[in-house]
Amino acid sequence: MNQIAMPIIFALLAVGLAVALQRVGLRADASWPARAPFLGGGTAQTHAWQRFHVRYYPMTLLFIAFEMEMMFMYPWAVVYVETGFVALAEMGMFLGILSVGILYGWREGVFRWQ
Amino acid sequence: MSLLSALARGAEIPVFPAIGTQGLALVESLRSRPGIRLVDTPRHARVLLVAGELDSQHLRSLERLHAQLPAPRGTVWWQASPLFSHGPRVPDDDPLAAIRQAAQADEPVLRPDLPPHPWQGIGPHGQGGKGMMGGTPYGRPMAMTADDIRDGLALDAYTACFGPFLPMLPPGLVLELTLQGDVIVSAQMASPPFEQGPPGDAPNLCAARMLRLMGIDIGIDIDIGSPRARSRGALLALPAGSGMRRRLAKWLRGDHVTEDPAPVSEALPGLEWTEAVLWLASFAPARLRAVCTKEAVT
Numbered sequence: 001m002n003q004i005a006m007p008i009i010f011a012l013l014a015v016g017l018a019v020a021l022q023r024v025g026l027r028a029d030a031s032w033p034a035r036a037p038f039l040g041g042g043t044a045q046t047h048a049w050q051r052f053h054v055r056y057y058p059m060t061l062l063f064i065a066f067e068m069e070m071m072f073m074y075p076w077a078v079v080y081v082e083t084g085f086v087a088l089a090e091m092g093m094f095l096g097i098l099s100v101g102i103l104y105g106w107r108e109g110v111f112r113w114q
Numbered sequence: 115m116s117l118l119s120a121l122a123r124g125a126e127i128p129v130f131p132a133i134g135t136q137g138l139a140l141v142e143s144l145r146s147r148p149g150i151r152l153v154d155t156p157r158h159a160r161v162l163l164v165a166g167e168l169d170s171q172h173l174r175s176l177e178r179l180h181a182q183l184p185a186p187r188g189t190v191w192w193q194a195s196p197l198f199s200h201g202p203r204v205p206d207d208d209p210l211a212a213i214r215q216a217a218q219a220d221e222p223v224l225r226p227d228l229p230p231h232p233w234q235g236i237g238p239h240g241q242g243g244k245g246m247m248g249g250t251p252y253g254r255p256m257a258m259t260a261d262d263i264r265d266g267l268a269l270d271a272y273t274a275c276f277g278p279f280l281p282m283l284p285p286g287l288v289l290e291l292t293l294q295g296d297v298i299v300s301a302q303m304a305s306p307p308f309e310q311g312p313p314g315d316a317p318n319l320c321a322a323r324m325l326r327l328m329g330i331d332i333g334i335d336i337d338i339g340s341p342r343a344r345s346r347g348a349l350l351a352l353p354a355g356s357g358m359r360r361r362l363a364k365w366l367r368g369d370h371v372t373e374d375p376a377p378v379s380e381a382l383p384g385l386e387w388t389e390a391v392l393w394l395a396s397f398a399p400a401r402l403r404a405v406c407t408k409e410a411v412t
């Protein structure tokens with residue numbers, strides 16, 4: 001009985017929460033002039049919804065490349081002695097794939113100090 | 115009076131200053147006053163403080179600002195002739211009583227409650243136009259890609275009029291900027307800054323304004339010697355080679371900056387938004403106004 005009731009209760013709670021949040025949103029009764037972006041009295045010609053350059057993204061890529069490397073190197077170091085050459089080859093392949101990302105970051109200028 | 119309203123009476127009143135002619139020094143003198151807090155957006159304000167004269171061509175901008183204050187809102191005209199009929203007028207030096215009075219007011223929105231462009235019922239789904247990318251949802255076009263001037267990655271260009279009451283720009287300056295992300299691609303000066311007179315060029319006021327833009331709020335009654343340690347960090351944070359360090363250091367020594375800026379439409383493209391804002395703040399208001407007025411004529 002419990003196995004049937006619990007999912008139904010959770011589903012009802014989820015629907016209830018969604019409806020409640022939607023009603024909270026509906027109560028925002030801001031007027032059109034109040035909803036305009038604040039430009040100190042000026043107006044925008046286009047929507048503010050736009051694609052722009054996430055300038056930190058090559059840095060993030062580099063961070064993930066090095067972090068992933070370290071994450072797998074610790075457990076690898078534990079089994080390396082008993083597994084031997086096979087582990088070395090596997091780690092070589094893994095580092096080879098990651099280094100493509102590092103080379104790409106290099107090309108994007110991530111190592112240049114700004 | 116309930117306990118809640120008694121507590122509310124003692125709270126600071128958030129005030130958004132709209133600075134007009136000769137209003138910059140007036141507003142700076144208010145920063146250290148207890149009982150009010152100057153805020154950077156109308157959304158956080160209870161009272162709109164119009165400091166200094168404005169002419170009627172700025173009425174529309176002021177009404178837009180007024181409408182962006184959340185209800186209930188009030189207006190104070192400090193050493194300014196009212197452009198609309200709401201709010202008390204303060205001809206003398208102390209607006210605090212009038213601000214308290216305006217904090218009890220509930221003024222109506224002066225702009226019609228209509229979308230900036232008609233859109234309802236237009237287009238195949240009534241969304242204001244056709245499609246999304248390149249279309250006109252809510253009757254306003256989407257930003258579309260344009261060539262990037264920095265690293266060649268084509269991104270959306272956003273064009274808007276900034277000012278005349280944007281707190282990070284010199285009061286009165288209206289710039290029509292095209293931005294890609296935070297990089298200014300093109301700049302057009304639509305209206306020069308307001309006249310601020312000799313009090314607006316005071317070194318302590320200019321230094322405090324520039325430091326505040328960098329997130330260091332030390333007030334205008336800075337003793338020029340004391341904040342050395344903090345402002346030295348500020349000098350290093352400014353980009354080298356732009357002259358901003360030299361000008362801020364001059365102000366911190368108590369000297370006047372007498373350099374003239376390059377025309378805004380030539381100097382701003384290529385700069386990031388924060389850099390451009392600091393660059394504009396690093397010139398004396400009178401000098402910037404002179405150059406912008408000349409640029410507006412030509």
